[in-house]
Amino acid sequence: MPSTSAASVLFVCVHNAGRSQMAAGFLSHLAGDRVEARSAGSLPAGQVNPAAVEAMREVGIDISAEQPKVLTTETVEASDYVITMGCGDTCPVFPGRTYLDWPLDDPAGQGVEAVRPIRDEIRARVETLVAEIDARHAP
Numbered sequence: 501m502p503s504t505s506a507a508s509v510l511f512v513c514v515h516n517a518g519r520s521q522m523a524a525g526f527l528s529h530l531a532g533d534r535v536e537a538r539s540a541g542s543l544p545a546g547q548v549n550p551a552a553v554e555a556m557r558e559v560g561i562d563i564s565a566e567q568p569k570v571l572t573t574e575t576v577e578a579s580d581y582v583i584t585m586g587c588g589d590t591c592p593v594f595p596g597r598t599y600l601d602w603p604l605d606d607p608a609g610q611g612v613e614a615v616r617p618i619r620d621e622i623r624a625r626v627e628t629l630v631a632e633i634d635a636r637h638a639p
Contacts, residue, residue, distance in 0.1 A: 508536035510579035516541025516568035518574040518607040526626040543566035
């Protein structure tokens with residue numbers, strides 16, 4: 501069942517090491533406890549991409565303690581919003597969820613210089629998402 505906060509959002513990418521981790525970091529930072537941020541991957545990596553960690557540190561968000569997590573049916577079922585970022589058809593679909601696909605470049609194997617524009621695009625998309633969630637869940 502979806503959480504009791506205003507909404508819960510699951511960000512999904514293949515390795516759960518870059519895009520989805522940055523998106524969850526921005527969501528937690530921008531929405532605080534109004535929205536529950538989750539992330540997962542269809543084939544999780546062993547660690548979060550160091551370039552993504554550095555790019556987020558540059559904007560004051562620390563994701564260094566995060567670990568890639570495997571995508572489960574239960575996690576999708578417990579989320580109000582499911583945002584995919586290049587995970588293909590591996591994400592289970594449940595009625596009543598809002599599904600969005602964000603086509604973003606994969607930061608895997610790239611340096612921080614290449615990750616910065618991806619980070620900035622993710623931030624802009626998360627800001628829009630937070631505004632939508634706030635409007636939808638306003639008292």
